[in-house]
Amino acid sequence: MTMKDTKHDGPPRTPPRQSATFTQDVNAEIRRAAATGIYDIRGGGAKRKVPHFDDLLFLGASISRYPLEGYRERCGTDVTLGTRHAKNPIKLDIPVTIAGMSFGALSGAAKEALGRGASAAGTSTTTGDGGMTQEERGHSSKLVYQYLPSRYGMNPDDLRKADAIEVVVGQGAKPGGGGMLLGQKISDRVAQMRNLPQGIDQRSACRHPDWTGPDDLEIKILELREITGWKVPIYIKVGGARPYFDTTLAIKAGADVVVLDGMQGGTAATQDVFIEHVGQPILACIRESVRALQDMNMHREVQLIVSGGIRSGADVAKCMALGADAVAIGTAALIALGDNDPRWEEEYQKLGTTAGAYDDWHEGRDPAGITTQDPELAARFDPIEGGRRLNNFLKVMTLEAQTIARACGKNHLHNLEPEDLCAITMEAAAMAKVPLAGTDWWPGKPGTGF
Amino acid sequence: MQTIDLGTTALRELNASLHAQAADTNQTAWEIVNPRGSHAVAVGLDAPIEVYVKGSTGYYTAGMNKQATVHVHGSAGPGVAENMISGTVIVDGDASQYAGATGHGGTLVIKGNASSRCGISMKGIDIVVHGNVGHMSAFMAQSGNLVVCGDAGEALGDSIYEARLFVRGSVKSLGADCIEKEMRPEHLEILRDLLERGGCDARPEEFRRYGSARQLYNFNIDNAY
Amino acid sequence: MCGIVGLFLKDSALEPQLGAMLTDMLVTMTDRGPDSAGIAIYGDDDGANTKLTVQSDQPDAAFADLDKTLSQALGAPVTLERRDTHAVLRLPRDKEMDAVRILRDAGEVRLMSAGSTLEIYKEVGLPKDVAARFDIASMAGTHGIGHTRMATESAVTTLGAHPFNTGADQCLVHNGSLSNHNSLRRKLQRMGVHIETQNDTEVGAAYLTWRMQNGASLGEALESALDDLDGFFTFVVGTKDGFGVVRDPIACKPAVMAETDQYVAFGSEYRALVNLPGIDEARVWEPEPATVYFWKHSDPQVPTGKAA
Incomplete structure (x- = not known):
């Protein structure tokens, strides 16, 4: 907007000034709330800017350290999950797994594509709220079965078909909250799998129905192990809120693997206020969780999978350097499949949004045919092509992480350390507990008086 | 009848033995002695066998049961028959909280009282309680039937979906969106069958029926709490 | 997040076995809490003395002359009976306030409990090890x-372990997690209540103490706790003469009670x-949510003083 500060015939005037507090976005949301009487519900993770992995950089080798040669000198990427108690731990070729996303939130074909891509890349996929589908089990060589408060579709046969069980206590988008799936997406098949009437809003509980607290969780884990013959690993997934305590208690309750999801982690649908205002960025959670593992003498004995805004091999390498054993991707995997692709821009415009910003996944009108149960839209998505794209993306992430690890002189990704990193902002230095670039200091470093 | 003494046999061994029974097993009757409040007794069974537990049990007795009949000659701890798929679980004494939680099918009979959250999130199971049930019973109950021959505690059927609740005695209070509904002939028939399967000598006509007002099925600001 | 046991004897013939029975009950609950364990025993009352249970991480040094120095400072007789890291000091009842002040100022030992019959023993470790250190099994008493x-x-x-002493001959244990303990701690501290740790249960205990110092009965204090404490709790409390239980209104932390002619x-x-x-x-039954249960030796046949 151009604004003259004078009128032809008058004195200079003050140009109109927008409030930094009551921005146009804020005002629009107030008007929307006033008109509708319902909070904004959407999918995805936190969109606000928070300190993230982009604020960390690796210290490549020069003279004091020796780098490894690309392509020729080995840099391992495999990881074994669930070594603490399970007879059959999960062995993955790469430390990038697919996070839990439900059939219901996603179409059957999208779940199939995740299975195809992950299996080709040698990694695991994860079910979500709503049970295990044939598409997913059939196409996933390693499938993690989520055990959620709703227990939709939960049954012992599927439990025994799983390669691991993930007890979901919380997720990063909404630590302390339950799920929401609005009526538009409760199709016949989804309703049947969840024992719900068709077309109603589905509210998932925030607490499990038959245990509360780590002392009872320990007994619940015993039951799950007895039902599955102590064969498969038990993961416990928590949202990034109090990672030190939650990791400690997950270990005390008997977890084989802790899954830690930061606030950038996505959800199929919940209140925008929850997504943007509850939880901590994943960058701030990892070191605290690792500290808990170390204090319990369980680092690398109980494995740590982190998630929430992981987009590239650089992010993977940074997570591992901070102490994680593997990562999980959700949003990035959907984008790899074709979610929010500009090729559908015309249709995004019709929905009042634009490619990259589309987050009304709960409305079931996804032009890309991924987060929908509408048969016509879902038919746009080709699971074989989607699987190929996901496999490509996972391979690129792995190659990128290897590139960085070799540059740091590592023959395996799990040998990356916090000391291989520096931070370029004070915030990231404090959260990741790595030195601010050019210094040997970070805010909060013991003995430095800050 | 095979007898397993939990005083001398590990839980793992007990459940592994029961899991090893196939649909056409000859060893159809099992007796478990000295349970002494143990957790996860007879969980994940999947064969038409009969298991008699002589004494009281801890958490998640007969959890995720399929096909089997598990009879507890005592009281059961939290989460008895949780997520049951089919078969029958009978508790002679009382059941602690979360009895029959998220059960998809089968029949759970509690001859004493059930504590809080009986039938929470039930998804098709039939539960018959000879005595009373505690607060928040049938919370978010999706489908199936809960029969209470005694009284129900506070907030019965809160946020209920399509489960049917039959109560003979008093209801301390109804939860959000749960209302009394007309008892029609088809409900009396369903209830008659449930009472018979549950071994109750009560008459269906003595019960009242409760279910969903269906006002929470789609979001409405007036329902916010 | 824990395991709780409690035993209130109606039949005095069982009193010599109280410690052994409680130990057995507590060891069974080990899986629910591996970090620390503690027991409150209501034992003998000689009618004249107060018992102060104290603890030290260096008991050899701390307890060596404690009875003599305290006796000199008070100008009254003091006896000391040591059990591992704990010791029970017996001194005339009218000297209790002075003794507590002297011990706190000296800072050599930590005060675990004060009262005419109550003794509290607690340490980091598994129940069986903690019980063995103090030989709880040999202790007699009326309830614990x-x-x-x-x-x-x-x-x-040690200080984060339960039970917490809430006043003369009073103690409290907790299973659950309070969600407003930080602001309540600040409020109580501003009013001069002594709180030592960041533990949520200690705040619950201090809250009850404060209410009772301001005239509430234990029952009334527990009832007001239902309004003022947020979060999840099952509390079991002991007094010189009684034993009580209260659960929060949601009541999802487990609780089982049993009563016969001999005990609760x-x-x-x-x-x-x-x-x-x-x-x-x-x-055998489960206590109702938001309901105070109380039993007293003076009136053991009227068990459930239900209220709230």
Whole structure:
């Protein structure tokens, strides 16, 4: 907007000034709330800017350290999950797994594509709220079965078909909250799998129905192990809120693997206020969780999978350097499949949004045919092509992480350390507990008086 | 009848033995002695066998049961028959909280009282309680039937979906969106069958029926709490 | 997040076995809390003395002359009976306030409990080890409470272990997690209440103490706790003469009670009760949410002083 500060015939005037507090976005949301009487519900993770992995950089080798040669000198990427108690731990070729996303939130074909891509890349996929589908089990060589408060579709046969069980206590988008799936997406098949009437809003509980607290969780884990013959690993997934305590208690309750999801982690649908205002960025959670593992003498004995805004091999390498054993991707995997692709821009415009910003996944009108149960839209998505794209993306992430690890002189990704990193902002230095670039200091470093 | 003494046999061994029974097993009757409040007794069974537990049990007795009949000659701890798929679980004494939680099918009979959250999130199971049930019973109950021959505690059927609740005695209070509904002939028939399967000598006509007002099925600001 | 046991004897013939029965109950609950364990025993009352149970991490040095120095400072006789890291000091009742002040100022030992019959023993470790250190099994008494802890957010230390002393001959144990303890701690501290740790349960205990110092009965204090404490809790409390239980309104932390002509017993799980005499014929039930239960030796036949 151009604004003259004078009128032809008058004195200079003050140009109109927008409030930094009551921005146009804020005002629009107030008007929307006033008109509708319902909070904004959407999918995805936190969109606000928070300190993230982009604020960390690796210290490549020069003279004091020796780098490894690309392509020729080995840099391992495999990881074994669930070594603490399970007879059959999960062995993955790469430390990038697919996070839990439900059939219901996603179409059957999208779940199939995740299975195809992950299996080709040698990694695991994860079910979500709503049970295990044939598409997913059939196409996933390693499938993690989520055990959620709703227990939709939960049954012992599927439990025994799983390669691991993930007890979901919380997720990063909404630590302390339950799920929401609005009526538009409760199709016949989804309703049947969840024992719900068709077309109603589905509210998932925030607490499990038959245990509360780590002392009872320990007994619940015993039951799950007895039902599955102590064969498969038990993961416990928590949202990034109090990672030190939650990791400690997950270990005390008997977890084989802790899954830690930061606030950038996505959800199929919940209140925008929850997504943007509850939880901590994943960058701030990892070191605290690792500290808990170390204090319990369980680092690398109980494995740590982190998630929430992981987009590239650089992010993977940074997570591992901070102490994680593997990562999980959700949003990035959907984008790899074709979610929010500009090729559908015309249709995004019709929905009042634009490619990259589309987050009304709960409305079931996804032009890309991924987060929908509408048969016509879902038919746009080709699971074989989607699987190929996901496999490509996972391979690129792995190659990128290897590139960085070799540059740091590592023959395996799990040998990356916090000391291989520096931070370029004070915030990231404090959260990741790595030195601010050019210094040997970070805010909060013991003995430095800050 | 095979007898397993939990005083001398590990839980793992007990459940592994029961899991090893196939649909056409000859060893159809099992007796478990000295349970002494143990957790996860007879969980994940999947064969038409009969298991008699002589004494009281801890958490998640007969959890995720399929096909089997598990009879507890005592009281059961939290989460008895949780997520049951089919078969029958009978508790002679009382059941602690979360009895029959998220059960998809089968029949759970509690001859004493059930504590809080009986039938929470039930998804098709039939539960018959000879005595009373505690607060928040049938919370978010999706489908199936809960029969209470005694009284129900506070907030019965809160946020209920399509489960049917039959109560003979008093209801301390109804939860959000749960209302009394007309008892029609088809409900009396369903209830008659449930009472018979549950071994109750009560008459269906003595019960009242409760279910969903269906006002929470789609979001409405007036329902916010 | 923990395991709780409690035993209130109606039949005095069982009193010599109180410690042994409680120990057995508590050891059964080990899985619920591996971090620390503690037991409150209501034992003998000589009619003249107060008992101060104190603890030290360097007991050899701390307890060596404690009775003599305290006796000199008070100008009154003091006896000391040591049990591992704990010791019970007996001194005339009218000297209790002075003794507490002197011990706090000196800072050599930590005060675990004060009262005419109550003794509290607690340490980091598993119930069986903690009970063995203090030889709890040999102790006689009229009633007692035990606790085994799985720490949630505060430190695993002796002071973070339960039971917490809430006033003369009063103690409290907790299973659950309070969600407003930080602001309540600040409020109580501003009013001069002494709170030592970041533990949520200590705040619950201090809250009850404060209410009772301001004229509330224990029952009234527990009822107001239902309004003022947020979060999840099952509390078991002991007094010189009685034993009480209260659960929060949501009541999802487990609680099982059993009553016979001989005793009233509490366990986080039924497993804790299975070795009690006559348990198969006992009345077994779960306490209702937001309801105060109380039993008193002076009136043991009117068990449930239900309120709220």
